[in-house]
Amino acid sequence: MGNSGRGLQIQEGASLTANGLHIIGNREAGVFVVDENTLFEAHELVVSDTKEAACAANNTCPFLGGFGDGVVVLGGATVKLSDFLIKENERVGLFMASAEDTEFTAVNGIPTFEGKEGSVVDNEYGVNMKGVDLHSEGISIDAFACFDNVSTVDGCMCAVNLEIPNPTKEIENILGKEED
Numbered sequence: 001m002g003n004s005g006r007g008l009q010i011q012e013g014a015s016l017t018a019n020g021l022h023i024i025g026n027r028e029a030g031v032f033v034v035d036e037n038t039l040f041e042a043h044e045l046v047v048s049d050t051k052e053a054a055c056a057a058n059n060t061c062p063f064l065g066g067f068g069d070g071v072v073v074l075g076g077a078t079v080k081l082s083d084f085l086i087k088e089n090e091r092v093g094l095f096m097a098s099a100e101d102t103e104f105t106a107v108n109g110i111p112t113f114e115g116k117e118g119s120v121v122d123n124e125y126g127v128n129m130k131g132v133d134l135h136s137e138g139i140s141i142d143a144f145a146c147f148d149n150v151s152t153v154d155g156c157m158c159a160v161n162l163e164i165p166n167p168t169k170e171i172e173n174i175l176g177k178e179e180d
Contacts (some may be wrong), residue, residue, distance in 0.1 A: 005027050005028070006027070006028050006029045006031075006032045007023035007026035007029070007030040007031060007047070007050070008021075008023055008030070008031045008032070008040075009029075009031075009032045009033075009034075010031075010032070010033045010038055010040050010077075011032075011033070011034045011035045011038055012035050012038065013035060013036070013037040013038055014038055015039040015040075016039070018040075018041070018045065019042070019043045020043075021042055021044070021045050021046070022045075022046045023045075023046070023047045023048075024048050024049050025049045025050075025051075026050050027050070027051050027052065027053045027054070028050070028052070028066060028067045028068070028069075029067050029069050029070075029071075030048070030050040030069070030070045030086075030089065031047055031070070031071045031072065031079075032072045032074075033071075033072065033073050033074070033078075033079055034072075034073075034074040034077050035074075035075055035077060036075060036076030036077070036108050037076065038076075038077040038078065039078045039079075039080075040077070040078070040079045040080070041079075041081075042080075042084065043081075043082045043083055043084075044082075044083050045081055045083075045084040045085070046085045046087075047070040047071055047085075047086045047087075047089070048070070048085070048086070048087045048088045048089065050069060050070050050089040050090060051090050052067060052090055052091065053066040053068075056068070067091060067092075067095075068089060068090030068091035068092075068124075069089055069090075069091050069093070069094075070086040070087075070089035070092070070093045070094060070120075071093070072095045072096075073094075073095070073096045073097075073111040073113060074096075075097075075108050075109045075110075076108055076109020076110060076111065076112075077111050077112070078111070078112040078113075078114075078138075079111070079113050079114070080113075080114040080115075081113075081114070081115050081116070081118055082115075082116040082118070083116070083117050083118065084115070084118035084119070085118065085119050085121070086118070086121075086123070087119070087120070087121045087122050087123065088122045088123065089123045089124075090123075090124060091123070091125060092123060092124065092125045092126075092127070092128045093120035093121070093123035093125070093146075093149065094113075094120055094126070094128075095127075095128050095129075095130075096111045096113055096127075096128075096129045096130070096132055097111070097129070097130035097131055098110040098111060098130070098131030098132045110131070110132055110138065111138070112138035112139070113138070113139050113140070114140045115140070115142070115144050116141075116142045116143060116144075117142070117143045117144075118143075118144055118145070119144075119145040119146070119147075120144075120145070120146045120149065121145070121146070121147055121148050122148050123149045123150070124149065124150050124151050125149055125150075125151055126146045126147075127146060
């Protein structure tokens with residue numbers, strides 16, 4: 001396992017459809033989907049064992065704090081999963097955040113998520129949503145199991161919205177430390 005590296009990143013309006021995809025043992029994010037009009041559809045998806053980037057241990061990550069998340073959906077991106085398993089990721093199994101009222105100023109819109117016949121298990125946090133919730137338009141779950149996640153109220157949802165550092169502030173902090 002290396003020091004960094006997302007398993008799969010889809011952005012800037014790209015679309016990807018996959019069947020039988022296994023994304024295992026990556027750093028920062030297993031699947032990272034961002035930007036309006038970006039679409040990721042997967043059937044029989046497994047995302048597991050995502051670790052933080054090595055830079056997270058000493059707080060020197062130049063971008064987004066090092067994560068350790070299975071699936072990250074930001075801004076107006078759309079993710080549609082069926083028959084999926086998101087497990088044993090170091091931080092969050094499924095993280096979704098809108099751009100509105102958050103530090104994600106580089107992305108626009110509210111994420112859309114459709115999950116059918118899937119499980120989010122054995123992560124530090126099961127599902128974390130920021131600027132969006134399970135009752136938001138565009139969020140649809142059916143036969144969705146979420147359990148045995150460590151730091152959650154009900155085994156699934158976080159009691160708090162996890163903060164992800166603003167990348168601009170992190171870069172400024174790193175540059176400022178070099179001057180000391």
